[in-house]
Amino acid sequence: MTPQKKVLKKRTASTATPVAAPVVTPVEAPVEVKVDDTTIPSSRVSNYVSGVLLNKELDELIEKIKKEGWESAPFTDEEKASVLEKVSGAAVKNNEIQNQLTRVDQGEDLATVLSTDDKTKVGEMIKTLEAKVKAAEAKGEPVETIDIREITKNLLSKRVVTTTTAAVDLVSKKRFKFSKDSFNVLATFGDIIVNEITKHTLERLVEVGNSTIEPKYVFSSNIADAPLYGYYSQLPSFKAALNEPSKKKKRSQPQEEDTQVVDEPEEESTPEVEDKEINFKFYVKSIVYSHKKSNEAYSSAKVSERYQKFCSDLVLDMLNDMVALSQIVLQVMSTKTISAKLFKAAIFTKTYNLPGHDDVVAKLG
Numbered sequence: 001m002t003p004q005k006k007v008l009k010k011r012t013a014s015t016a017t018p019v020a021a022p023v024v025t026p027v028e029a030p031v032e033v034k035v036d037d038t039t040i041p042s043s044r045v046s047n048y049v050s051g052v053l054l055n056k057e058l059d060e061l062i063e064k065i066k067k068e069g070w071e072s073a074p075f076t077d078e079e080k081a082s083v084l085e086k087v088s089g090a091a092v093k094n095n096e097i098q099n100q101l102t103r104v105d106q107g108e109d110l111a112t113v114l115s116t117d118d119k120t121k122v123g124e125m126i127k128t129l130e131a132k133v134k135a136a137e138a139k140g141e142p143v144e145t146i147d148i149r150e151i152t153k154n155l156l157s158k159r160v161v162t163t164t165t166a167a168v169d170l171v172s173k174k175r176f177k178f179s180k181d182s183f184n185v186l187a188t189f190g191d192i193i194v195n196e197i198t199k200h201t202l203e204r205l206v207e208v209g210n211s212t213i214e215p216k217y218v219f220s221s222n223i224a225d226a227p228l229y230g231y232y233s234q235l236p237s238f239k240a241a242l243n244e245p246s247k248k249k250k251r252s253q254p255q256e257e258d259t260q261v262v263d264e265p266e267e268e269s270t271p272e273v274e275d276k277e278i279n280f281k282f283y284v285k286s287i288v289y290s291h292k293k294s295n296e297a298y299s300s301a302k303v304s305e306r307y308q309k310f311c312s313d314l315v316l317d318m319l320n321d322m323v324a325l326s327q328i329v330l331q332v333m334s335t336k337t338i339s340a341k342l343f344k345a346a347i348f349t350k351t352y353n354l355p356g357h358d359d360v361v362a363k364l365g
Contacts, residue, residue, distance in 0.1 A: 039290065040190045040283045042183035045319065048278045049183065053323050054176040062171050070167035083166045090161035097156050104152055118155065125151050179339040185364055186322060189347050190280065190315040192363060194287050196226050196356075197311060202291055202298045212302045213288060215241050215310040227356025235321065237313035280315045281308035322346045 051059065065073050070083060103113050114122065126146060133143045197218060204221035205213055219242055223229055232238055285303045292298045325346040326338055344364055351357045 038184070038188050038191050039286045040187045040194070040280055040315065042187040044278065044280065044283070045187045045190070046178070046183045048316070049186065049319055049323055050176065050178065052278060053320065058171055058175050062168050065164060065167050065171065070163045073167060073171070075167070075170075079170060083163055083170060086166040086169075087161055087163055094160050097160050100156050101153055104149055104156070110148065110152055114152065118152075121155060122148065122152055125155070177337045179337060182338055182340045182343055185340045185343040185347070186319060188364060189322075189360070190318060191287070192356075192360060193228060193232050193314060193318060194280075194284055194311045195291075196228055197223065197232070197314070198284075198288055198291055200226055201307075202288075202295075202301060205301055206297050211300050212304050213307045214304050215306055218307075218310070227359065228351065228354055230354045231350055232314055232318070235314055235317035237310065237317050241310055278316075279309075280312040281305075284308045284311040284315075287311075321350070325349065 061073055075083070100113050104110065110122075111119070126148065129144075129146050129151075133146065136143045198213075200221045200223045201213055201218045204217045205211075208217070208220075210217070224233075233242075285308055288301065288303045288307075292301055322343060326342050329342060329345065330336065330338065347364065348357070348361060351360050
């Protein structure tokens, strides 16, 4: 049987060098803003909790190993021995894979080189690539070559165990893992907090006849009567904003004695969804706008940068708090997988004596 190739327009070079799988960053989908629906995306929560709070050092170490080699990692003697042992134990299997790669390079019929399972996998890869090529062609975009032999070599080469792949695997096993729906719990609780604060603040904004929502209206509202006030009022960002000295005032007219002062105006801010540092300002603004749509009295309200940052910082504080409590619970458990149930337990513990506890339980399920 003559080896078959499907060549379309553009050929790209491939390599058989085994490469460890990269750490995948979740891609955020657009959110539909509705009151009482989760506006803060769980993917952004995941990026912060996993990528910043818990696994950042390990992820950075993995990237360092990929770029600089396994000896660049601060492994203990025991861990180094484990890496070498894994490579040594895979010697026979590595030889078998190298033999298969040689046969592919020599043009041998792939049907005689691959197992039944591998033939199926290669076929599935080709179907996926063909669909992408058709989509690209329909848009008039450049397309890549579909080369069955290169696909096969890539599949096989990833199975070769080297000191680099063994070291990456060792570090990867130390990473905290999370159940599929765990981050939805934290995202929903963040939504609940921002919605509660925003509702009370907008009510105060209507009372004073102002059009821009600012943190100062949080503290002059009846927020202390809010169901979850007892929780978020203890977070660092809330305390810092509450105790912050009065903003500098700008004199409307220079006078020596009786001088009128006015707040410095701030135009409505439009934060970008993608920031260099993870925050939730974009979603805070979305929550405010959901309230504007639900109540005509709030329709003229604008959202200041200060308010967006204030609520975003509270969400970050909440995540820090819940992760810290969850880690304490994990210390007495035999698993490193953080589940939705664990995050719920942390939230319910923090809100247990608050008026809003039952509503939180109902919303989180």
